Amino acid sequence: MEPLTESQVIENLRQTEDPSAQYYAAWWLGKMRSQHPDAIPLLLATLGALDDSPVDPDRRGVALNAIRAMGLLKDERTDGALLDRLHSNDYSVREEAARSLGTMGSHAAAEAIRSLLASGLDGAGREQPSTPLLQEPCEALLEALGDIGINDAATLATIKPFTRHHRPLICSAACRALLQLTGDSCWGEQLTQLLLHPEALVRRGALLDLGAAGWTAAVPMIQAAAVEPSLKLVALRGIAENSGNQQVLDVMDALL
Amino acid sequence: EATRALCALGDPEAAGTLVKVLGFNNPAVAGVATQGLIQLGRDIVPTLLVSLDARNYGARAWVVKVLSALRDPRGLDLLEHALNADIAPSVRRSATRGLADLEIDPSLKDQQLQRCMQGLLKAGHDDEWVVRYAAAFGLEQRLRTTTVDPSIADQAVAMLQNLASDAEDARVVRHRAVLALQRLNLE
Numbered sequence: 001m002e003p004l005t006e007s008q009v010i011e012n013l014r015q016t017e018d019p020s021a022q023y024y025a026a027w028w029l030g031k032m033r034s035q036h037p038d039a040i041p042l043l044l045a046t047l048g049a050l051d052d053s054p055v056d057p058d059r060r061g062v063a064l065n066a067i068r069a070m071g072l073l074k075d076e077r078t079d080g081a082l083l084d085r086l087h088s089n090d091y092s093v094r095e096e097a098a099r100s101l102g103t104m105g106s107h108a109a110a111e112a113i114r115s116l117l118a119s120g121l122d123g124a125g126r127e128q129p130s131t132p133l134l135q136e137p138c139e140a141l142l143e144a145l146g147d148i149g150i151n152d153a154a155t156l157a158t159i160k161p162f163t164r165h166h167r168p169l170i171c172s173a174a175c176r177a178l179l180q181l182t183g184d185s186c187w188g189e190q191l192t193q194l195l196l197h198p199e200a201l202v203r204r205g206a207l208l209d210l211g212a213a214g215w216t217a218a219v220p221m222i223q224a225a226a227v228e229p230s231l232k233l234v235a236l237r238g239i240a241e242n243s244g245n246q247q248v249l250d251v252m253d254a255l256l
Numbered sequence: 257e258a259t260r261a262l263c264a265l266g267d268p269e270a271a272g273t274l275v276k277v278l279g280f281n282n283p284a285v286a287g288v289a290t291q292g293l294i295q296l297g298r299d300i301v302p303t304l305l306v307s308l309d310a311r312n313y314g315a316r317a318w319v320v321k322v323l324s325a326l327r328d329p330r331g332l333d334l335l336e337h338a339l340n341a342d343i344a345p346s347v348r349r350s351a352t353r354g355l356a357d358l359e360i361d362p363s364l365k366d367q368q369l370q371r372c373m374q375g376l377l378k379a380g381h382d383d384e385w386v387v388r389y390a391a392a393f394g395l396e397q398r399l400r401t402t403t404v405d406p407s408i409a410d411q412a413v414a415m416l417q418n419l420a421s422d423a424e425d426a427r428v429v430r431h432r433a434v435l436a437l438q439r440l441n442l443e
Contacts, residue, residue: 200281203283226283227283228317230317233386233389234386237386237426237428240431241428249428249432252389252428252432256352256390
């Protein structure tokens with residue numbers, strides 16, 4: 001099959017008969033970092049489907065992909081729409097909007113994200129009855145605060161309680177954000193403890209969080225962790241790009 | 257523990273079982289099995305060549321990794337195929353590593369080396385950063401350790417220069433290509 005050209009992808013997103021073509025198009029524009037002048041307006045237009053009642057599940061999928069693409073395209077024309085979607089009543093929409101705003105490093109979003117977490121472990125961090133979800137998408141919100149990078153007292157105080165959450169992946173996200181914001185090695189050490197967790201899922205999460213935080217001291221622990229080499233390489237990429245340390249490249253070479 | 261015991265036997269007949277272990281989506285166990293397979297040495301290459309699991313890319317990545325580590329020239333066809341056709345970046349990455357290190361059969365030197373170099377050049381155009389990273393590693397490795405036909409060597413250097421330039425999106429790939437050029441005294 002021939003790969004699609006950018007103009008075909010743009011037309012696929014513009015039409016509304018075939019949501020699966022739109023779904024792929026929204027993903028493609030983000031993945032390829034499209035600079036096409038119609039990309040941002042068309043992605044924004046897909047979000048309207050979230051306000052329909054009832055919401056069409058296929059069009060909701062397109063909108064979620066569009067939100068992810070906006071995070072990759074980092075265009076300020078999407079700031080307002082993404083900020084609005086932090087208050088969506090749809091958990092996944094809040095989650096993806098937070099992730100995208102974090103990737104974009106949006107300072108304007110910090111306060112709204114903090115307020116979603118402000119109710120702490122018994123509010124935002126409480127489990128929703130009979131689902132695996134928490135009240136708020138805490139992992140995405142915590143990671144976004146770390147990526148945005150404002151390290152004022154209010155932000156740190158909001159994040160800290162989540163380092164004691166009963167779910168290890170939430171602790172990991174909180175430690176990652178605190179490590180990014182403060183550089184204090186105590187959070188890195190708590191993350192490296194999670195690399196020894198009996199569940200592979202937790203080890204993988206902690207490994208990627210150490211990489212995202214770019215903490216060079218973690219390199220030997222990452223190297224030794226019982227995790228797939230492909231994830232170790234992703235984590236080490238983060239550290240190599242953060243530190244510019246050539247020894248990290250040698251460790252990566254050995255894992256190829 | 258059972259996997260460790262199986263590895264400790266050092267018996268090539270355990271290879272088939274160890275390959276099955278690679279498919280369990282358990283990185284701790286797969287890591288042990290991979291080391292065990294590598295220690296069994298080149299006797300197990302024929303077993304590996306017939307044991308790629310079409311439905312499990314995690315398992316394929318581990319098998320290609322073992323094959324790459326053994327550096328046996330009989331693996332060339334499979335590594336080439338994996339790089340060209342596998343949908344999983346981790347498999348293409350391990351295959352690229354294999355092409356960088358594969359021991360060349362002296363009687364077929366020119367032809368096999370040519371195929372390894374063509375594979376590495378192709379990997380330099382891959383969509384995934386980690387495969388391009390492995391290409392930068394591999395091109396350095398081959399240019400440093402073997403005498404390569406000059407026209408291919410020129411293409412290899414041009415590829416490294418491209419991976420070191422702004423045309424490359426991933427900063428870590430640029431860093432690695434710059435390092436390769438430095439080590440080859442080309443910068």
